[in-house]
Amino acid sequence: xxxxxxxxxxxxxxxxxxxxxxxxxxxxxxxxxxxxxxxxxxxxxxxxxxxxxxxxxxxxxxxxxxxxxxxxxxxxxxxxxxxxxxxxxxxxxxxxxxxxxxxxxxxxxxxxxxxxxxxxxxxxxxxxxxxxxxxxxxxxxxxxxxxxxxxxxxxxxxxxxxxxxxxxxxxxxxxxxxxxxxxxxxxxxxxxxxxxxxxxxxxxxxxxxxxxxxxxxxxxxxxxxxxxxxxxxxxxxxxxxxxxxxxxxxxxxxxxxxxxxxxxxxxxxxxxxxxxxxxxxxxxxxxxxxxxxxxxxxxxxxxxxxxx
Amino acid sequence: xxxxxxxxxxxxxxxxxxxxxxxxxxxxxxxxxxxxxxxxxxxxxxxxxxxxxxxxxxxxxxxxxxxxxxxxxxxxxxxxxxxxxxxxxxxxxxxxxxxxxxxxxxxxxxxxxxxxxxxxxxxxxxxxxxxxxxxxxxxxxxxxxxxxxxxxxxxxxxxxxxxxxxxxxxxxxxxxxxxxxxxxxxxxxxxxxxxxxxxxxxxxxxxxxxxxxxxxxxxxxxxxxxxxxxxxxxxxxxxxxxxxxxxxxxxxxxxxxxxxxxxxxxxxxxxxxxxxxxxxxxxxxxxxxxxxxxxxxxxxxxxxxxxxxxxxxxxxxxxxxxxxxxxxxxxxxxxxxxxxxxxxxxxxxxxxxxxxxxxxxxxxxxxxxxxxxxxxxxxxxxxxxxxxxxxxxxxxxxxxxxxxxxxxxxxxxxxxxxxxxxxxxxxxxxxxxxxxxxxxxxxxxxxxxxxxxxxxxxxxxxxxxxxxxxxxxxxxxxxxxxxxxxxxxxxxxx
Numbered sequence: 001x002x003x004x005x006x007x008x009x010x011x012x013x014x015x016x017x018x019x020x021x022x023x024x025x026x027x028x029x030x031x032x033x034x035x036x037x038x039x040x041x042x043x044x045x046x047x048x049x050x051x052x053x054x055x056x057x058x059x060x061x062x063x064x065x066x067x068x069x070x071x072x073x074x075x076x077x078x079x080x081x082x083x084x085x086x087x088x089x090x091x092x093x094x095x096x097x098x099x100x101x102x103x104x105x106x107x108x109x110x111x112x113x114x115x116x117x118x119x120x121x122x123x124x125x126x127x128x129x130x131x132x133x134x135x136x137x138x139x140x141x142x143x144x145x146x147x148x149x150x151x152x153x154x155x156x157x158x159x160x161x162x163x164x165x166x167x168x169x170x171x172x173x174x175x176x177x178x179x180x181x182x183x184x185x186x187x188x189x190x191x192x193x194x195x196x197x198x199x200x201x202x203x204x205x206x207x208x209x210x211x212x213x214x215x216x217x218x219x220x221x222x223x224x225x226x227x228x229x230x231x232x233x234x235x236x237x238x239x240x241x242x243x244x245x246x247x248x249x250x251x252x253x254x255x256x257x258x259x260x261x262x263x264x265x266x267x268x269x270x271x272x273x274x275x276x277x278x279x280x281x282x283x284x285x286x287x288x289x290x291x292x293x294x295x296x297x298x299x300x301x302x303x304x305x306x307x308x
Numbered sequence: 309x310x311x312x313x314x315x316x317x318x319x320x321x322x323x324x325x326x327x328x329x330x331x332x333x334x335x336x337x338x339x340x341x342x343x344x345x346x347x348x349x350x351x352x353x354x355x356x357x358x359x360x361x362x363x364x365x366x367x368x369x370x371x372x373x374x375x376x377x378x379x380x381x382x383x384x385x386x387x388x389x390x391x392x393x394x395x396x397x398x399x400x401x402x403x404x405x406x407x408x409x410x411x412x413x414x415x416x417x418x419x420x421x422x423x424x425x426x427x428x429x430x431x432x433x434x435x436x437x438x439x440x441x442x443x444x445x446x447x448x449x450x451x452x453x454x455x456x457x458x459x460x461x462x463x464x465x466x467x468x469x470x471x472x473x474x475x476x477x478x479x480x481x482x483x484x485x486x487x488x489x490x491x492x493x494x495x496x497x498x499x500x501x502x503x504x505x506x507x508x509x510x511x512x513x514x515x516x517x518x519x520x521x522x523x524x525x526x527x528x529x530x531x532x533x534x535x536x537x538x539x540x541x542x543x544x545x546x547x548x549x550x551x552x553x554x555x556x557x558x559x560x561x562x563x564x565x566x567x568x569x570x571x572x573x574x575x576x577x578x579x580x581x582x583x584x585x586x587x588x589x590x591x592x593x594x595x596x597x598x599x600x601x602x603x604x605x606x607x608x609x610x611x612x613x614x615x616x617x618x619x620x621x622x623x624x625x626x627x628x629x630x631x632x633x634x635x636x637x638x639x640x641x642x643x644x645x646x647x648x649x650x651x652x653x654x655x656x657x658x659x660x661x662x663x664x665x666x667x668x669x670x671x672x673x674x675x676x677x678x679x680x681x682x683x684x685x686x687x688x689x690x691x692x693x694x695x696x697x698x699x700x701x702x703x704x705x706x707x708x709x710x711x712x713x714x715x716x717x718x719x720x721x722x723x724x725x726x727x728x729x730x731x732x733x734x735x736x737x738x739x740x741x742x743x744x745x746x747x748x749x750x751x752x753x754x755x756x757x758x759x760x761x762x763x764x765x766x767x768x769x770x771x772x773x774x775x776x777x778x779x780x781x782x783x784x785x786x787x788x789x790x791x792x793x794x795x796x797x798x799x800x801x802x
Contacts, residue, residue, distance in 0.1 A: 048393040049415040049636040069748035070780045138570040159574045160764060247574040248508075250755040251765065257751075265754050266747030271386070271410060275743065 042277040062278035071253075071262060079258040082166075082242075083234045086173055087227060093174055094181035095219070099211060101182065102189045114186075117179030125240025132172060132245055160251040169256070172245055173238070181226070188222045189215060224298055224305045232291040235259060235283040259283060339364075340643040341374045342400040345389060346661075348379040349695035350686055355664070359691050363660050371646040377661070379693055389416070392635075399635045400644040403453065403699065407524075408442065408628045412449050413740040417633035418641055421448040427645035431632075431652035434702055436725065440734030441628035446800060450633035454652060455703040456596025456720035457627050458620035458727040461516025464579065464604060465590040467613040469493060469500075477615045483513055483592065484558070490567040493589045502567040502589045504582040509573050509758025512592030513555050520551065521623040521730035523790055524737050533749055533778060534787040539731055541798060543791040545783060548775060556760045556767045563763025572762035584608040592617065596723065599716040620727040624736055630699055651701030658701050664691035672707070679710040735797045742789050745782030752777045 042062055044055040066072060097117060104110040120128070135142045136158040144155040158164055196214050205213065237258035246256045263279040299306040353359075356377050364374045378399075380388045385405060392399040393416055404411045411417045424432055431451050432439060438457070442450045463480060470477055473492040480486065490502035506512040521536040523543065535546035546552055562568050569575060569582075582588035583604070598614065605612040632651070634644045650657040663670045663678060669689045670678045686692055697706055704721055708714065739746050756774040759765030 047415045048390075051396070052394060065744040065747045068744045068782070069751070070777070071748070071751060157570070157764070159571065160759065247576070248754070249574045250509075250758050251573075253751070253755045262751060266750050270739070270743060270746060270750075271407070271414075272743055273390075275747070 039277065039281055041274055042281045044274055046272070046274050058274070062272075062274040063282060065266065065275055066259075066263075066279055066282060069262075071257065074254060075257045075259050075262045078255065079235060079237050079260075082169065082237065082258065083230070085166075085170060086177075087230045087234075089170065090174065090177060090181060091223060091227065093178045095185055095216075095223070097178055097182040098185035098189060099215065101186055103207075114179075114183065117182060119179070120176045121180040123176070125238070125244045128172065128176060128240070129244040129247065132168070133247065136168075159247055159249040162252050162255040165246060165252055165255045169241060169245065173241060176241075184226065185219060185222065188219050192218045220302075221305045225307060228291060228294055228298070228307055231294045232287045234290055235286045237261070239264070337372065339368045339372045339374045340640050341376060342638075342640055342644050342647055343376045343378060343392075343398045344647065345378040345380060345385075345392070345399060345402040346693070346696060346700055347382060347385045347403070347405065348693045349382065350692050352379050352381055353664075353691040353693070355690035358668075359660055359664050362665060363657055366654070366656055366660075367647065367650065371643070371650070373643045373647050375647060379696075393637055396637055398639075400638040400640055401632065401634060401648055404450065404629070404631045404633060406629055408449065408631050409444055409736045409738040410740070411633070412444050413738055415636050417449045417631075418636050418638065419447050419449060420634055420641070420645060421446075423641060423645055424448055424451075427642050428649035428652075431649045431701075434652045437733075438627045438724075441624045441736070442631045443734060444736050444738065450628075450631035451648065451652065452627045453630040453632065453699060453701065453703070454724075455630075455698040456717075456724065458622055458720070458723035459594035459596055459626065460620045460723075461512065461592060461594050461617045462600070462614040463590055463617055464583075464593055464601065464612060464614050466583070467611045469497065469589055470613070472496065477613065480615050480617070483516060483617050487558075487562070490562065490589075491565070494566060497589070499587070500589050501569045501582070501587055503562065504569050504579055504588040504591050505572045505575060505762060506579045506591045506593040508576050508578075509762060511559060511568065511572065511762055512594070513559060514552070514761055515594055516592055516617050517551050517555065518618045518621055519728075519730075520546065520621075521732055522546065522625070523623075523732060523735065523794070524625060524739070533753075533783045534737075534790040536730060536732055536794075541731055541794065543787050543794060545775075545778070545787060547771075547778065553767065553771065556763070556771070559761060559763040560767055561763075568763050570764070573758040573764045580604065580608055583610055583612065586610070596620075596720045597716040598719065599713050602711070602713075620723050621730065622724075622727050622733060623730045624733055628736065632701070648701075653702070653705070655705045658706055661700055662693050662697055662706050664689065664693075670707075673710050676708055676714055677710045677712065678707040732794060732797070734801075735794055737790050737793055739786070739789075742782070742786050745785050748781035749778060749783055749786060752781045 038052065041052055041055075043057055043059060044052070045058045045061075046052070047055045050056075101110065101113055101117075104113060123131075133141070136144070138144055138155060138157045138159070141158075143158075148155060156164075158168070192215065196218075197210055200210050200214060237260050239260045242256050242258045243261045243264065246252045249256075259279065263276060267276050267279075295307050356379075360375055360377055363377075367373045367375060376398075378388070389399070389402055391397070404417065408417075420428075428451065435451055435454050438452045438454065439448070442448055442452050461483075463477075463483075463486065465477070470489075473489070473496055475489055475492065480489065486503075493500060493502045503511060519538045523534055523536060533545055533547065534543040535549070536542075537544060537546075537549060537551065559568070563570075563572075569588075579588070579591035579593060582591070584607070595614070598616070601612045601614045604614075632648050634641050634648070638644050651661065652658075666672065668681070669691050671681050672678050680686065680689055680692075686694060693700070694709065697703055704717065708717065752774070756765065756770060756777070760767055760770060760774065
């Protein structure tokens, strides 16, 4: 009796909040959950006259093309390694930038650097690919025309040198994404209680000690959540980065082919939506399992930081 | 409101015509409305209703059909068609874009074998033996667009430079003659690139090889490991053929001699841009007729001429890439076919679809030629789909833009009818049994072909790797499947 009353009271209290969440929830259901029914396409041979749900079942046939190629290993390796590098190095760089930016007390410069770091994130990958091209191309590129001759090095055809691309792609990724990620950390830093720093200063802690013992521990949960979110996308790659930036150059496939680009190249002409759905489903399921695993590990180590 | 008055008006006109010619349409049933989708390279017009009612004025009395036009841009076309088919949205007539057998195996298009003679006899008569290209396993799935399908490879070059270096272009008959030309260009104009790609990763040389049927599409757009060479009916791996190895060896020589843009394998700037910029001497591309240079000169602002490097060769895919079909989900296949018949045979209907309303969207110059009204152009008139002239129905009954040489159009038609045809003309390969191999092979081709065909890869080193990777990706299975389907087709023909 009493508990029911309490529940009703709780409900009454949170009713406005629930109502406020309603449009968002409706959006989520309509936009993210209902279309999931389309997953069935991955197991069907699409027949437009019969429609999505009427088409014939083909079991796992649509998934075969992902594994029946000798390139399966290369594209999976590239996808995972690049994403791992992006998560680890990206997080370190974003943290470093956030910490530095936090130290800039002059308002004008703080805003200027924030804007400058954020700007690349707003540029389309297609445009980025031409900026990179302006640096690297053989006939008129800055490196081949100005920098390398000055150093006495003969010209390099970057678009046929696969070994150069892990570094190039990492630099492009960091240039484009560090600013955005650092803004999130900067917001995290701003929410740390300033009295903690005051107390630390009184106790004689230097800048480095303050970062080590206050800022980083306080940011731990944001870092973990952002990392967990990226782990969920580890089988997906930034299509623009891996397709546009290397200019779709064939000789670079050994270091630039990822699952997304492989699927795109293989299916663009086939137009088989069953196979493309299968690829998407496969990536999502692996990502889902990895997130669960990572979250489980976090729970073991520090339960208060786990997502669920 | 306006629409209803217009509809009423057209109905009135229809009624009048009915009175005058009661035999033309005996039924008093309300007209059937069909939905007609096509690709437009012009601005997608918003003034569709006025054009639709003008078409209805012709079609309602004749075939009791009304039409709704759905022009889509290239970026939207395939997706809009797929969406309409999936969602059961009204769609009756559309054209395929590329792979016809794929549309058949995914059941996007209707089998019209038993309907075509009754409802679209004129269209059938117009296209002649092109009809074979839309047949799969003896069934007919559409009517190919009737346009200049016989494409001949041409050297497209700067006439001023050619004169300057003193070479008579009529002495050039194949791309092997170009080595001497390019050497001279390089010598007199070192700042210029003698040969630029016609599209990303392709110099146009492979497309200009005569007598090759890739049994599908060309190798740059669709994986084509199995091809027919000459009159043989044995499917071979094109990339192991002498034709291919000779071509890439020549290309490699040109590349090393500096005749080719270094970034040809990856550049996305096309031939026209390079010619406009003045840094390129030539490119190799295929055109119907011999007058395409007039438009290229106008577009680039340079003095451009063309000389043929070979003769046209007709294969199935040259013809059926654009095939007018009835949607598999159509509720009115008969009405759809009746309307399709008109876009191949009725001058007024097709010109309304392409040029819009006379006086408002275009004015006539003479019996065959039109231009935009004074002070207007393609972007300002309320309706035009002029750039779809080679897409919709029959190109040869359309008006031509002012300045077009009608004799050249006659040559297009002549070459459509008289060009040599592949022994497998009419055969289409259905790749739905080997999709796993196709996607793997496609990736291997993307990896090697642009580099090899533009000379930036050394064929001595990379060709064996290419072949080995093709084999590992399942090439032999595709070739065997192609051969089996071809054999079945050949025995069917007899």
